[in-house]
Structures are given as C-alpha cells and as structure tokens.
Amino acid sequence: MKIFFLSLCFLISNLFLNSVKAQEFINYQVKVVSDSLPVVKGTLEKISPEGVAVNDGYGNYIMLRAKNIISIRLKKKGINTGKGFLIGTLAGAAIGSLAFTDSNNASGNEQLVTFLAATTLGAAVGTTYGLIAELKAKKMFLNINKDVKLFATEYKKLEIYSKAHYIDKR
Structure with a gap:
C-alpha cells in the first residue's frame, strides 16, 4: 500500500x-x-x-x-493531449500492476481485469487532462x-x- x-x-x-x-x-x-x-x-x-x-x-x-x-x-x-494520454496510460498501468502484487487468492483473470481497467481509466483521465491543458494554454x-x-x-x-x-x- x-x-x-x-x-x-x-x-x-x-x-x-x-x-x-x-x-x-x-x-x-x-x-x-x-x-x-x-x-x-x-x-x-x-x-x-x-x-x-x-x-x-x-x-x-x-x-x-x-x-x-x-x-x-x-x-x-x-502538456498536450498526446503527453496526457501517455502519462495517464503509464500511471494506470503502474497502478494496475499493483493487482499482481496482491497476495490475496485472486485468480489471474481477476488480476488481469483489474490491470486493464486501471490502465484504461488512467488513459482516459490523462487524455482529459491533456485536452483541458491544451485548451487552457x-x-x-x-x-x-x-x-x-x-x-x-x-x-x-x-x-x-x-x-x-x-x-x-x-
């Protein structure tokens, strides 16, 4: 944690x-x-x-x-939209990879779904942040x-x- x-x-x-x-x-x-x-x-x-x-x-x-x-x-x-997408995807992947370090008895499929959901959410948040930053420039x-x-x-x-x-x- x-x-x-x-x-x-x-x-x-x-x-x-x-x-x-x-x-x-x-x-x-x-x-x-x-x-x-x-x-x-x-x-x-x-x-x-x-x-x-x-x-x-x-x-x-x-x-x-x-x-x-x-x-x-x-x-x-x-920051622009592309940089925001990249940063968000990497952050989502980093956070999602924590699912694989969980020592609970979760199956591999559940961990993979968590990883993909976190990565997708990170990409969406990063892209939104990049768009807003580009518009506010x-x-x-x-x-x-x-x-x-x-x-x-x-x-x-x-x-x-x-x-x-x-x-x-x-």
Missing part, C-alpha cells in the same frame, strides 16, 4: 508542479506562417515593426520581414496577411513574449 501512495505522489508532483524558470519567454512557442518560408516554430527572440526573429530550437535564428508574414500564433508550452493569433501597417500596430502585443524584452528589462 505504501508503494501505491508513493507512486501516486510522484505522479501528481510530475503532472501538476511546473518548474520555475527565470525567463518566461521560454514557456511560449511562436508559429509564424510566411509566403517565403515553410512554417517556422520556436521561441520569439526579437520583434520590431520591421519583422520577427525566431529561434527554432535547433540553433537556427530565422528572421522574417513584416511584408512576408501571413500570420503569427503564440501559445503557452505545456494562452493563445494569441495575429492575422497579418502581409500588411506592413497592420503589423506595425499589432507587433506590440507580442513584444512581452520575446527574449529581447527580458534582456532589455534588466
């Missing part, structure tokens, strides 16, 4: 506690659609009236001009359509999510 409570506490601490990060811009992912490049995803390095600079996470620093930007989408990084969508004047008025909304904003703030 102690193993069950310890594993449950470990699962809850991993799911619900987020590590504190000094730089909040890392917690947001920007997705820029342009007419000149394929979709660019990463963290927002710098934004100005002339365009945006994105770090794609692979060491590439991509600059896009305002006249080429079609849309910009910003969302908070976190703060999202911002700017539809620019290569309009430089519109971009010049709208870019200030994204400025606080850029790395340059945090460096300049010091």
Whole structure:
C-alpha cells in the first residue's frame, strides 16, 4: 500500500508542479506562417515593426520581414493531449500492476481485469487532462496577411513574449 501512495505522489508532483524558470519567454512557442518560408516554430527572440526573429530550437535564428508574414500564433508550452494520454496510460498501468502484487487468492483473470481497467481509466483521465491543458494554454493569433501597417500596430502585443524584452528589462 505504501508503494501505491508513493507512486501516486510522484505522479501528481510530475503532472501538476511546473518548474520555475527565470525567463518566461521560454514557456511560449511562436508559429509564424510566411509566403517565403515553410512554417517556422520556436521561441520569439526579437520583434520590431520591421519583422520577427525566431529561434527554432535547433540553433537556427530565422528572421522574417513584416511584408512576408501571413500570420503569427503564440501559445503557452505545456502538456498536450498526446503527453496526457501517455502519462495517464503509464500511471494506470503502474497502478494496475499493483493487482499482481496482491497476495490475496485472486485468480489471474481477476488480476488481469483489474490491470486493464486501471490502465484504461488512467488513459482516459490523462487524455482529459491533456485536452483541458491544451485548451487552457494562452493563445494569441495575429492575422497579418502581409500588411506592413497592420503589423506595425499589432507587433506590440507580442513584444512581452520575446527574449529581447527580458534582456532589455534588466
């Protein structure tokens, strides 16, 4: 029974506690659609009236001009539906496997049913948690359509999510 409570506490601490990060811009992912490049995803390095600079996470620093930007989408990084399903399935399997450690005189079929029920319940709970987390992620969508004047008025909304904003703030 102690193993069950310890594993449950470990699962809850991993799911619900987020590590504190000094730089909040890392917690947001920007997705820029342009007419000149394929979709660019990463963290927002710098934004100005002339365009945006994105770090794609692979060491590439991509600059896009305002006249080429079609849309910009910003969302908070976190757990998504797939990760929730995986975590829930693993947690359900771990909890269900405790049925096999039970020393009562239960038959193998009863233990297997308990294992499958716990795994299925864990997958359902994890998927639900992932869906809710994905829906609650703060999202911002700017539809620019290569309009430089519109971009010049709208870019200030994204400025606080850029790395340059945090460096300049010091």
